[in-house]
Amino acid sequence: MPESPPHSLTREYSQRLGTLTAEQLQAALDRFDLGKLLDAKSAPGGLFGQNVLLTTSKGGYVLRGAPHYDGQFAKERYFSRIVHERTLANAPWPFFIERTPDLFGWSYALMPLLPGVHLSDGDVQRDLKDDDRPSLARAMGEHLALMQQATWEEPGEYDYALDDVVPLHEPFAAWFISGVRDRLAKCLEDSDATTDDDLRWVESVIERASDALTVPFTPALVHTDYAEGNVVAERTGDGWRITGVFDLGEAYAGDGEYDLARLGCWYARMSPDVLRAFIDGYAAQRPLREQFADRIALYVLADRLIFWEYGQRNKIWFKPGVTLRAFAGPFVRTQLL
DSSP: OOOOOOGGGOEEEETTTEEEOHHHHHHHHHHTTOOOEEEEEEOSSOSSOOEEEEEETTEEEEEEESOSSTTHHHHHHHHHHHHHHHSSSOOOOSOEEEOOOTTTSSOEEEEEOOSSEETTOHHHHHHOOTTHHHHHHHHHHHHHHHHTTOBOSSOEEEETTTTEEEEOSSOHHHHHHHHHHHHHHHHHHHOSOSOHHHHHHHHHHHHHHTTGGGSOOOOEEEOSSOSGGGEEEEEETTEEEEEEEOOOTTOEEEOGGGGHHHHHHHHHHHOHHHHHHHHHHHHTTSOOOTTHHHHHHHHHHHHHHHHHHHHHHHTOSOOTTOOHHHHHHHHHHHTTO
């Protein structure tokens, strides 16, 4: 009779996943012949608590469960495969999916645990020294350029039915501006914190960026949430190297410069040197196109709108009286230059 997995591994791994039993975890592994369960722990970082890190007799794996929407895992698998097959970067592969909810009450995915340390781990962050920061930021920029070796003939979005990226139904500039305005409309529905002055300001940023959005580009993989929390890394003899990327559920084929926005805002709060290292690491491989300043201002605003809308909808993060412009304006003004 096969030995049962350790009962101590039955516990609540996150609020989203709830209590998982050792027997359930082993059954999930058995579904794909991934070995005997030896250990399990909650993944560090992450806003939604979808991941559990598993150690088995065959290696390390990530269990990812309770998808946000139908097709989340299929989309993540598609873009993981694209990174794996078409770039020099590294993403989880192979990527297994069990669509039926019979075992846990929700569908789940299993994938290899990428080598390296999770930069979202609090202990890792606390151990970083000041001179680590520029090296790590440059490595993030270089790795972003590697990911964007995956290109398409036209900008497009993932289609679940086809399991492929399909072209946009309108020019990229019109599609992107429409997306900004749609999210702004959601902000207005969520609360009264978005003012008439905010609306005028957003339109002024859009107007300045309109021509810049039409500057030709080769559509590349856009992660959308490219951040230290979604990569693993290792220290090298002369700095840092990014060893893998994950959480590709919001990816699409578009202007690769967009992925400078989120992490650029994070680094801008640290220091100009860290921000510059990130941008330079990227631009050395993928030179910034003309009219970058106007374009990145809108990309930064679009990224900040994601946080603003989520915060207003869930009544978190922002104190009463704070406006969209007061929150996002300082980030937009840096323009990541």
